[in-house]
Amino acid sequence: MLAETICSAVSAAGLGIAAVTAYRKRFLAATRIAAYSLVPVGLVLTGVVEWVSGMVFRPTVWIGFGLLGLAWVLFMTTRAVERRGVGRAEKPPKPAGGAPGREAVAPGASVPSLGTGGRQGAEPAPAAAPADDFSDIEAILKKHGI
Known part of the structure; x- marks a missing residue:
């Protein structure tokens, strides 16, 4: 009963403000307020x-919300633990001699395509000086006559 009275009072006040706004010739704002x-x-x-x-003032509803919150916390905790690997079982040991088909197809595939050129043990090229950074751009501009 109290909530209905408060809602009616808020509506009446809002309609009064809308009337004052319409009196000031701001019809669009008055319509929105109404x-x-x-x-x-x-x-x-x-x-x-x-x-x-009725839902807000019943204690059983609040207990239900509390249980839902607890369930959510438990789900999120288990996900966090699972991501860190704490609850995972250890991997089984590898069989002696290695299992066929378990090795990498191309062992050198993890080597980056740029840099060493696929050669293992090669030293990386020395870093270019900052002045050489624009040499490619200068060559392109000269090629086009700019």
Whole structure:
């Protein structure tokens, strides 16, 4: 009963503000304010306010929300532990001699394609000086006559 009275008072105040706004020749804003002020009365008439107020003031509802929150915390905790690998079982040991088909197809495939050129043990090229960074651009510009 109290919630319905408060919603009606809020709607009446909103409609009063909308009337003052319309009096000041701001019709678009007045229409928007009137629309917002009719929402609480609409919620009262549809029964949503009674349903919400009945839900808010019952302790069993709050216990249910608490249990839902606890379940969510437990789910998130298990996901975090699982991602860190704490709860994982250890990997089984490899058989002696290695299992066929378990080795990498191309052992050198993890070597980057740029840099060493696929040669293992080759030293990386020395870093170019900052002045040489624009040499490619200069060559392209000269090629086009710029």
